[in-house]
Amino acid sequence: MALEPSDVMRAAHLARLAMNDVDAAGYVDDLGRILAMVDQLQEVDTHGVAPLAHPLDSTQRLRADEVTERDQRDHFQRVAPAVENGLYLVPRVVE
Amino acid sequence: MHDQTLTQLARALADGEVSSRELTQTLLGRIERLDGRLNSFISITQEQALAAADAADALRAKGQAGPLTGLPLALKDIFCTNGVKTSCGSKMLDNFIAPYDACVVEKLKAAGTVSLGKTNMDEFAMGSSNENSHYGPVKNPWDLDAVPGGSSGGSAAAVAAGLVPAAMGTDTGGSIRQPAAFCGITGLKPTYGRVSRYGIIAYASSLDQAGPMARTAEDCALLLGAIAGHDLRDSTSVARGVPDYRAELGESLSGLKIGLPREYFGDGLAPEVEQAVREAIKVYESLGASIHEVSLPHTHYAIPAYYVIAPAEASSNLSRFDGVRFGHRCDAPSDLIDLYKRSRDEGFGSEVKRRILIGTHTLSEGFFDAYYTQAQKVRRLIRQDFLDAFEEVDVLMGPASPTPAFDLGANKDPVSMYLQDIYTIAVNLAGIPGISVPAGFVGSRPVGLQILGPHFAESQLLNVAHQFQQATDWHQRRPALAEESA
Numbered sequence: 203m204a205l206e207p208s209d210v211m212r213a214a215h216l217a218r219l220a221m222n223d224v225d226a227a228g229y230v231d232d233l234g235r236i237l238a239m240v241d242q243l244q245e246v247d248t249h250g251v252a253p254l255a256h257p258l259d260s261t262q263r264l265r266a267d268e269v270t271e272r273d274q275r276d277h278f279q280r281v282a283p284a285v286e287n288g289l290y291l292v293p294r295v296v297e
Numbered sequence: 298m299h300d301q302t303l304t305q306l307a308r309a310l311a312d313g314e315v316s317s318r319e320l321t322q323t324l325l326g327r328i329e330r331l332d333g334r335l336n337s338f339i340s341i342t343q344e345q346a347l348a349a350a351d352a353a354d355a356l357r358a359k360g361q362a363g364p365l366t367g368l369p370l371a372l373k374d375i376f377c378t379n380g381v382k383t384s385c386g387s388k389m390l391d392n393f394i395a396p397y398d399a400c401v402v403e404k405l406k407a408a409g410t411v412s413l414g415k416t417n418m419d420e421f422a423m424g425s426s427n428e429n430s431h432y433g434p435v436k437n438p439w440d441l442d443a444v445p446g447g448s449s450g451g452s453a454a455a456v457a458a459g460l461v462p463a464a465m466g467t468d469t470g471g472s473i474r475q476p477a478a479f480c481g482i483t484g485l486k487p488t489y490g491r492v493s494r495y496g497i498i499a500y501a502s503s504l505d506q507a508g509p510m511a512r513t514a515e516d517c518a519l520l521l522g523a524i525a526g527h528d529l530r531d532s533t534s535v536a537r538g539v540p541d542y543r544a545e546l547g548e549s550l551s552g553l554k555i556g557l558p559r560e561y562f563g564d565g566l567a568p569e570v571e572q573a574v575r576e577a578i579k580v581y582e583s584l585g586a587s588i589h590e591v592s593l594p595h596t597h598y599a600i601p602a603y604y605v606i607a608p609a610e611a612s613s614n615l616s617r618f619d620g621v622r623f624g625h626r627c628d629a630p631s632d633l634i635d636l637y638k639r640s641r642d643e644g645f646g647s648e649v650k651r652r653i654l655i656g657t658h659t660l661s662e663g664f665f666d667a668y669y670t671q672a673q674k675v676r677r678l679i680r681q682d683f684l685d686a687f688e689e690v691d692v693l694m695g696p697a698s699p700t701p702a703f704d705l706g707a708n709k710d711p712v713s714m715y716l717q718d719i720y721t722i723a724v725n726l727a728g729i730p731g732i733s734v735p736a737g738f739v740g741s742r743p744v745g746l747q748i749l750g751p752h753f754a755e756s757q758l759l760n761v762a763h764q765f766q767q768a769t770d771w772h773q774r775r776p777a778l779a780e781e782s783a
Binding site: 209210218221229236237239240241242243245248253255256258262263274280282283294 | 532621632633653
């Protein structure tokens with residue numbers, strides 16, 4: 203599956219990475235070679251093989267729906283780039 | 298002092314030959330003197346280290362010291378450490394002071410160990426040479442022109458240079474075992490789920506696992522006992538008792554069945570590395586083990602499967618770096634999308650972006666089944682190869698890496714760098730434990746023997762590695778740089 207600059211631009215947008223046409227052209231070559239390497243997977247006969255998501259086949263544990271964390275908002279917000287009155291500040295979204 | 302093992306230092310502390318403060322000061326002095334040439338540390342936490350050392354000495358004075366009390370070590374900068382910068386080797390987290398401790402850090406603190414600082418690494422653990430760090434490459438103490446391996450390259454170099462007797466690493470595709478091999482130390486990747494991932498900055502969550510890097514298997518056993526165990530805060534942590542990993546270290550290897558995977562001795566393996574590994578296997582024969590050829594037929598597909606699964610998980614895990622809650626934020630964003638996009642573009646290095654883009658592409662509509670689902674099916678076949686092999690033999694052995702440490706700057710092409718991990722990556726896909734032990738040299742550069750075992754067979758693996766270290770002295774060799782007097 204050959205990769206086009208438009209594929210790179212699409213992935214960059216989905217991944218929320220700023221990318222201009224020059225950057226995208228630079229990535230096409232590297233990503234194309236990685237995907238060509240990855241394409242070897244298509245040679246493997248996986249008919250009837252179930253996908254493996256987790257090496258130990260374990261299932262997600264459930265716990266009682268109880269509060270286990272205490273409020274540490276101020277502590278955690280100390281590492282935030284911009285906060286005010288306990289809120290994270292971002293550019294205006296709704297006019 | 299600096300060339301002793303953790304086990305020897307524990308004895309010296311217990312016998313009152315040295316205090317934890319003296320030991321800590323000696324090693325901090327070595328870091329200051331030698332690390333300018335290695336760049337193995339990102340942060341040195343002198344103040345906290347001396348406070349922890351004093352607390353350890355006080356505990357010992359009261360007769361309350363445990364086996365690890367007062368022992369110095371270092372932490373890969375991927376472990377969140379309360380009140381300490383935790384950068385993960387990235388500009389994105391250059392300003393991040395972790396507000397809590399990782400489970401591994403909690404346990405090591407509770408055991409009384411003294412962390413001297415945070416070690417350099419490939420950005421977000423993505424790399425095999427430590428050249429992808431925002432803080433610059435680490436040099437190999439055996440040869441300053443060579444890479445130390447990656448991604449736990451700082452941890453490996455610091456131990457090899459005698460800056461610390463042990464360090465914590467993480468291993469997603471070989472990031473403990475390959476740098477351990479390149480730097481001539483012992484590094485263990487435990488079974489997936491054995492050590493809690495809580496507070497370890499996530500790269501690929503179904504593959505990531507933390508483990509010890511030290512001078513001997515015995516020291517790795519001591520440390521694994523301290524960090525292993527069930528943790529409710531990691532949903533994949535396994536509820537299973539933690540054995541005394543040192544208890545089995547005296548077992549004879551008579552009757553041990555060692556499998557040599559045919560695929561691990563094929564094209565691409567440097568002849569000198571093969572020779573060193575074959576010599577090591579002869580040592581095992583002399584210790585009473587029998588050698589059997591086995592096959593892991595899907596070996597060739599491990600790297601392709603990994604480079605779908607790991608980037609897919611990374612693209613999801615790294616979406617948390619949004620410039621809003623922590624980490625780098627761009628200047629003067631025009632709107633929210635601009636804030637996300639420029640913060641991430643500025644904060645991530647090129648290899649991290651490459652993997653995010655690959656992961657995003659392969660998970661996107663129209664490509665998901667061909668890439669991701671197929672890779673997960675191949676992953677099952679790869680795991681089955683190991684399960685089948687362990688029906689026939691007790692452990693597998695082979696090289697940790699096809700070559701010794703390569704030169705800095707030698708692997709410019711990402712795919713050729715990825716192919717270096719051919720012998721380590723399948724182990725993470727299967728979730729089994731693996732250890733690399735020093736087994737010789739090619740010129741001045743060390744060679745690692747990799748030993749693999751079934752899920753949760755760490756006790757046996759550690760003993761198999763330990764017996765080799767009772768019969769050989771490769772693990773006692775030190776680079777000239779480590780022996781330089783001040």
